[in-house]
Amino acid sequence: MTQTEQVLKYMEDFGSITPMEAMNDLGIMRLASRIHDLGQMGYTIKREMVTGKNRYGAKVHYMKYTKG
Numbered sequence: 001m002t003q004t005e006q007v008l009k010y011m012e013d014f015g016s017i018t019p020m021e022a023m024n025d026l027g028i029m030r031l032a033s034r035i036h037d038l039g040q041m042g043y044t045i046k047r048e049m050v051t052g053k054n055r056y057g058a059k060v061h062y063m064k065y066t067k068g
Helices: 003-014 019-026 031-040
Strands: 045-053 059-067
Touching (some): 003 019, 031 045, 031 059
Antiparallel strands (some): 045 059
């Protein structure tokens, strides 16, 4: 299974994916590239900017992707 296929299946199984989930669960370091590949294949991917905190309490922003 390609990385792009893994990302698609992950979104189907869990509803969404973030860069941290892609790295920890799938070993994929370039999630945005795989999302781009899915778009090129004709899939509609929704993007949502999420705000959280890092381990030091600083505010961070990251993208959350869902299949649309």
